[in-house]
Each structure stands twice: as C-alpha cells, then as structure tokens.
Amino acid sequence: MPEPFITSSLRPFGTSIFAVMTGLALEHNAVNLSQGSPDEDGPDFLKNAAARAMHEHPNQYAPFAGVPEFRDAISAWWAKPGGRRADPETEITVTAGCTEAIAAALLGLCEPGDEVILFEPFYDSYRAVIAMAHAVPRFVPLRLEGDGYVFDPDELRAAFTDKTRAIVVNSPHNPTGKIYTDDEMRLIADLCIEHGVTAITDEVYERLVYSADRGRPHRSLASYEGMADRTIAMSSLGKTFSMTGWKIGWTIAPPPLTAAVQAAHQFLIFTVARPLQYGAADAMRDPGCLAWVDNLRDTLRVRRDRLFEVLNHIGFRATLPDAGYFITADHTAVSSPRGIDDDVTLCQRMTTEAGVAAIPVSALCESPGAGRDLVRFSFCKSDPVLDEGIARLERWVEGV
Ligand code: GLN
Numbered sequence: 001m002p003e004p005f006i007t008s009s010l011r012p013f014g015t016s017i018f019a020v021m022t023g024l025a026l027e028h029n030a031v032n033l034s035q036g037s038p039d040e041d042g043p044d045f046l047k048n049a050a051a052r053a054m055h056e057h058p059n060q061y062a063p064f065a066g067v068p069e070f071r072d073a074i075s076a077w078w079a080k081p082g083g084r085r086a087d088p089e090t091e092i093t094v095t096a097g098c099t100e101a102i103a104a105a106l107l108g109l110c111e112p113g114d115e116v117i118l119f120e121p122f123y124d125s126y127r128a129v130i131a132m133a134h135a136v137p138r139f140v141p142l143r144l145e146g147d148g149y150v151f152d153p154d155e156l157r158a159a160f161t162d163k164t165r166a167i168v169v170n171s172p173h174n175p176t177g178k179i180y181t182d183d184e185m186r187l188i189a190d191l192c193i194e195h196g197v198t199a200i201t202d203e204v205y206e207r208l209v210y211s212a213d214r215g216r217p218h219r220s221l222a223s224y225e226g227m228a229d230r231t232i233a234m235s236s237l238g239k240t241f242s243m244t245g246w247k248i249g250w251t252i253a254p255p256p257l258t259a260a261v262q263a264a265h266q267f268l269i270f271t272v273a274r275p276l277q278y279g280a281a282d283a284m285r286d287p288g289c290l291a292w293v294d295n296l297r298d299t300l301r302v303r304r305d306r307l308f309e310v311l312n313h314i315g316f317r318a319t320l321p322d323a324g325y326f327i328t329a330d331h332t333a334v335s336s337p338r339g340i341d342d343d344v345t346l347c348q349r350m351t352t353e354a355g356v357a358a359i360p361v362s363a364l365c366e367s368p369g370a371g372r373d374l375v376r377f378s379f380c381k382s383d384p385v386l387d388e389g390i391a392r393l394e395r396w397v398e399g400v
Pocket residue numbers: 016018019034035036037174
C-alpha cells in the first residue's frame with residue numbers, strides 16, 4: 001500500500017520495477033537479468049582520471065551547466081551522431097544521468113495540461129515525470145511485426161494535437177533495442193515541425209549498436225533537417241563505459257531550449273559531482289577510449305546472440321535487438337503450460353522457482369493489456385552470470 005503522504009500525482013507509480021525486481025532477485029538469490037546494471041565495472045582509465053581530478057581540481061560546486069572541459073568533450077563526442085558541433089557555452093548542460101535530464105527538460109518545458117507523446121513501452125521515469133509536471137501523456141504503441149517493432153504512422157499522426165508540447169524519442173530503445181528507421185525519424189521530425197513540438201531524445205545506448213552493419217547506425221533525431229532548433233538531445237556516460245553508478249549525463253539543445261532545461265536543472269540538483277566531470281572529460285577526449293567502447297560492444301554482441309539463441313530454443317519468442325542491453329521476448333509458449341497468462345506472474349515465478357529475474361514489460365506500459373505477453377532480459381552481465389542464468393532457465397523450462 002502506498003503511503004498516504006505521497007502526493008496524488010506520484011501515488012499510482014509505486015516503486016520502480018527495476019528496484020522491485022532487483023530486490024526480489026536478492027531475496028531469492030536469483031540471477032539478476034532484470035535491471036540493466038552491468039556487473040563488470042568500466043575502464044581503469046576512467047577511474048584513474050576521476051581520482052586524479054579529485055586531487056588536482058577543487059572539490060567544490062561546479063558551474064550548474066557543468067565544467068567547461070567536460071562540455072567541450074561532450075560537444076566533440078556528439079558531433080557525428082548529432083550532425084553538428086554544439087556550442088559548449090550555450091547549448092550543453094551536464095546532468096545527473098539521462099534520468100535527471102529527462103526530468104529537467106519536461107519540468108522546464110511543460111505547462112499543466114500540456115500533452116507529451118511517448119512510445120509504449122517506455123522507460124518508466126518518463127511517465128512519472130510527466131505526472132510531476134502535471135502534463136498529460138499520449139501513447140503510441142510499438143508493435144512486433146516480423147522481426148522488429150514498428151509503430152503505425154496514423155496512430156502517431158493522431159497523437160499530435162494542438163496541446164502537444166513534446167515527444168520523447170528513445171532510440172536506441174529500451175526495452176526493445178529498436179533503432180528507429182530513417183523513415184520513422186523523418187515522419188517524427190515532420191510532425192514535430194508541423195505542430196511546433198519539441199523532441200526530447202534519450203540516446204543513452206547510442207554507442208552500443210550491433211546492427212550498424214545491417215544499415216541501422218544510430219543517428220540523433222536532432223540531425224534531421226529542421227530538427228536542430230527543436231530537439232533536446234540527451235545521452236550519458238553510464239551505458240557507454242559500464243559506469244551506470246556515476247550518473248553522469250547531458251543535454252544538447254539550442255539556447256532557448258537549454259534555458260528551459262537549466263531553469264529546472266538548477267533547482268533540481270544545481271550541479272553534478274565535479275571530479276567525475278573532469279574524469280569523464282579526460283577519458284572522452286582520449287581517442288583511445290573508443291577502442292574500449294568497440295571492445296565492449298563486441299563483447300555485448302556475443303552475449304546478445306547467445307541469450308537470443310537460448311531463449312528461442314527453450315520456447316520464448318525473442319526479438320533480436322539492434323542495440324542496447326536488453327532482449328524482449330514473448331513468453332506465452334513458456335507460460336501457458338504453467339497456467340500463467342501474464343508477464344508479472346511469469347517474472348515473479350521465474351525469480352522464485354527458476355532463480356532468474358527479468359522485467360515484466362507491462363510495467364513499462366500504461367495502456368490496458370500492453371506488454372502483458374512480453375518479458376525483458378538483460379544481457380549486460382558477465383559470462384559466468386549469464387551462463388548460470390541460462391542454465392537455470394533451461395532447467396526450469398524443461399522441468400514442466
Ligand atoms: N536503465 C536501466 C534499466 O532499464 C536501469 C534503470 C534503473 O535501475 N532505474 O534497467
């Protein structure tokens with residue numbers, strides 16, 4: 001039961017599914033394939049750079065937009081996917097991960113009653129922040145068609161109204177791993193331009209792209225013609241460098257939109273841990289860091305392929321993700337023989353009986369019934385952990 005003290009706008013959300021499933025995994029000593037949290041730390045060069053920064057720079061508040069060295073590094077880092085060199089002085093804000101960036105953008109932009117479009121399923125914090133902003137969500141479903149997720153262009157068109165303030169575009173997408181196609185991006189861009197809507201893009205899986213060779217590289221929505229002026233692009237360091245605990249992210253947006261982000265950011269957290277910003281700047285300006293990221297991507301691709309194959313082999317109907325940390329799979333063929341007909345029950349029983357935790361996708365949806373047949377597995381785990389998870393799943397499924 002939620003506490004009666006919790007404000008009515010937040011009461012419906014309860015505890016984030018990532019905390020709930022990780023808690024259940026710990027309680028039952030389960031292999032945690034739920035939360036997208038790597039169990040191998042990122043590179044020493046990043047840790048060393050931050051440790052050095054702690055000794056060489058003041059450990060007092062940084063400017064609220066972030067330290068200039070880091071904003072410079074972000075501008076260079078984003079030039080290719082973003083299609084332009086953003087001005088570090090006026091267009092970049094360092095945030096406490098992308099989650100705070102999303103919050104700052106929505107709280108800085110929305111009037112009560114404004115509408116915000118989300119593709120469903122969506123990362124859970126988007127929906128909660130829309131509630132905090134007293135804005136109204138409009139959902140556009142992503143549906144499985146063939147071997148990938150798509151949306152209906154007419155449903156997207158219909159979601160834009162004269163009240164639409166913003167659309168959140170998360171590509172590469174959590175949980176499906178979808179990279180939006182060029183045509184999809186172009187349509188989103190055209191609708192934003194036609195309706196005067198701001199795009200908020202969560203691009204945290206930008207570098208963990210496995211399908212670039214299949215013609216699906218990551219490209220920011222901000223780089224499409226007409227979008228530079230109306231996009232708040234966001235990313236972070238956590239996924240790219242397996243340092244999710246650093247909580248270092250950023251927004252890139254033209255000055256008037258940056259002003260909206262900063263209007264909220266300065267009062268949400270004011271500023272982000274200073275030594276980590278210098279550490280991140282040092283590491284990201286070193287061209288050698290890209291080799292580390294290439295290696296991580298290759299490692300994750302192998303883990304993705306392995307988990308994908310096993311899931312399909314034991315009866316899940318998994319979709320191969322283009323990018324990111326996760327595989328979503330239809331669980332119905334595994335659930336029905338056990339008398340289970342929804343993702344939440346499946347995830348609970350898989351945790352307690354099989355000793356493997358995953359995320360029920362309905363927790364990332366709001367429309368009735370949405371996500372009920374889907375479960376999300378995380379493969380950003382070490383080989384022994386993944387091996388153990390796979391062995392347990394195989395035993396459980398075969399034991400019916
Ligand atoms: N982004 C990660 C996920 O989707 C972790 C989220 C969290 O723990 N809040 O699993």
